[in-house]
Amino acid sequence: MHYELPDAPALASLDNEAYAHRLSVLEKEVTGQPPTPELEAELCRGTGRHADWNVRRICVDALAARFADSPEARQAICAATHDDVDWVAFTAINAVHSLRLPEAAAHLIRISGWPSNFSRPAYARKPVGCGAALTKRALWGIFGSRDPEELRRLEDEHFAGLRAQVASARVEPDLSDAVLVPGGPSIAGARIDEVGPFQMDDADNPLRVVELPSFHIDRTAVTNERYGRFLDAVRSGGAERWAHPDQPDGKDHTPAHWRDPRFDDPSFPVVGVDWYDTYAFARWAGGRLPSEDEWEKAARGTDGRRYPWGDTWDTELARSVESAYPGENPRDLDELEALLVRTSLVWPPEPVVPADAHPRGASPYGALNMAGNVWEITRTNFFTRQDMAPFFKGRTGVEFMNRPEAFHVLKGGTWTSPPVCLTTYYRGKDLLTDRHNEVGFRCVYDAAPPDA
Template identity: 70%
Template sequence: MLEELVNESALAGLDETAYHVRLKEIEEAIEAAESSDTLARTLSSIALSHRDWHVRRIAVTTLSKRFVDSPAAREAVCSATHDDVDWVAFSAIKAVHETKIPEAVEHLIRISGWPSNFSRPGYARKPVGCGAAFTKQALWAFFGTKDPERLRVLEDEHFAAMRASVAAGHREPELSDAVPVPGGPCILGSGRRDVGPFQMDDGDNPLRAVDLPPFHIDRTAVTNRRYARFLEDVGGSKEFAHPDEPAGKDYTPAHWREPRFNDPDQPVVGVDWYDAYAFARWAGGRLPSEDEWEKAARGRDGRVYPWGDAWDPERANGVHRAYGVESPADLEELEALLVRTTLEWPPEPVLPADSLPAGASPYGALHMAGNVWELTRTNFFTRADMSPFFKGRRSSEFMNRPEAFHVLKGGTWTSPPVCMTTFYRGRDLLTDRHNEVGFRCVYEVKEQSG
């Protein structure tokens, strides 16, 4: 009976009078229905996903009155505080005001902020609407006081277990094979404007001085051996996943079974931005920003390559080494060489991550010119941190969206010297998994006490 009454297509076809009669019938049917786990689950689903907001509102109100002990019902009511229709959200906020569901507190704080702040006399704020007003009253009711100092104590007590859980899950970074990069100013970008034989200029990365805080960066790109430990440790867990990570994401690299790319000492390749993000969190770090990567590669003096300003083919693995030829003279020569690539040739494109020490950066980081491109957390077009929002969509639906492209740095085994400069900016779609792309992590420097 209830399923027929709440049928979305049937509701949409009613005129205004019949529609409001139907809403009344829905309320009466729910009220007459016997309380059960099945009804609680049905109403929870309706509260979260029904197309008609009045039906969602009715479900939320009923859940808070009759099923407050049901975990599914409580979760649905909490989620409904963020419904995109005001009176569904308001109904949920008023419901948690009355029921004082503890887990709703963090949802309410997202709406209005910490009560210990907005309860302070003279707290700077602008006039707000119904939602914020309802939320403030609900928070004050939950904690049983408006005194800001007492609220601060009660907030700490309420979130103590959550904070302890977060702290317990935090991984301390392993810095034994990371190198420190001191804080301070550095020269980034390039002042060159000639396009050269490869028809490229450096106008998208202008010469500039940047002041960065200190950090540590992996001495080498993340290796297959190290990535294997990550896979073994996380299993099917999504503890370290980005919120936008595609459903059913498998962190296994695309080229995990290819002999040319799966030696334990080689950089891991065939990973996408989401894989690298999860690994970095697991490792207690994060992906570098473009500026952090560039400073780690070139030092403070704005050098063209990690070792200096003059190209030296012996210090990097690019197209010249991987293909066993002299560096192509122009784009036509490069492309003529690259189209000969097969699943077997070149036979040894990628070197071990710990090789070519003469090509180290001023801070001791290896292969920051060539071998594999390296992912960053920087958006290619905006230069802000990546903030993807594509979950549930195929890559073909966002492959032309600027928000979907991150910066690549350093060049790879198919690159000519011009792409292996410290300032060159490559880009890639965040879901692409190439045998030319790897990554390394950076780690925060903890403040010294005393």
């Protein structure tokens, strides 16, 4: 007979005395049922998904007592160490300690850090709560030692397979079409704070000095030809190795404008990609998305210039609204918007140019089209200025489109932008799931240290 856990609404309708009695009955039921695969599956489901935390706690205990040899049960118990209700997590931590589940080590280390560190007598630490104390004790029990040197050896041994897997998946970047940006200080931020005819206010982006290590950056935005090679790799299998953990399920990374004749030339920058697409591509290419500061230094150099080529605007050196829309030159925000609302599926007929166009507009390091043609995605959150850390999996855009955590910085301006948006310091923003024909990206790569 298939056993089903009581549902949360039914439990919520009980008064305190009846609720406590029902939990007591539930504990007897799950220990009295035959240990069938169906019962195990129901307990695993309850451990991870039941809305009542006491039911989750009871399921953890029952799995540990009755199905400790099952990989599925052990996985469910390990996952429960991260439950958002303390006593469910404590129950799971005690269970993995009692069972000495080696696969739980990776889960517990996320909570307390490496036991070889916190076991050192001189290790600086603050008083901890129940969870941290239980976790440390469990790790000592799983590894069977409290000696920091022995723990380090055991940690290396335990994670050797995972480290080998990570090393085998590491991609050596192709730097044949990348430029070096030397390390050191550089100027970032806006040089003006006036509003102007396009209603631009850069008061929240003050001038400052940033210090960065050396890095390489793609000479051009990623092209359709190069992105196509990534799609071939994704479609041949193993796409999850490059995907961000928060990436929506079922994503295939095909750009929205992959078949659009105005944007699909192999030499054009790829557009119609979102933040998750660019994150996966960068990992596949052995690099990462640039931070806002990395991008700005690559475009600007160290002298705080306004445009990649200098301080004076030149419409011949960048693809902007002035060159993408023949005969148009909007002088203020009203004229710009009046022009943009006339944009259609066929007009303007040639919005973008090849990624290696405008060589005279190169940045001080030789990067091309860092002003105009397409906006470029970064890994920097627009509001916090920290690296993006999305947590929206399973939600639709309308559920997080007002969340600050969902917006990354765009840099460089695009074919619909006036010159004021093509400055090296201008900060655009976009929702991380949006896919526009105005937005592309390029990657950065770590530079080897000087003595390497």
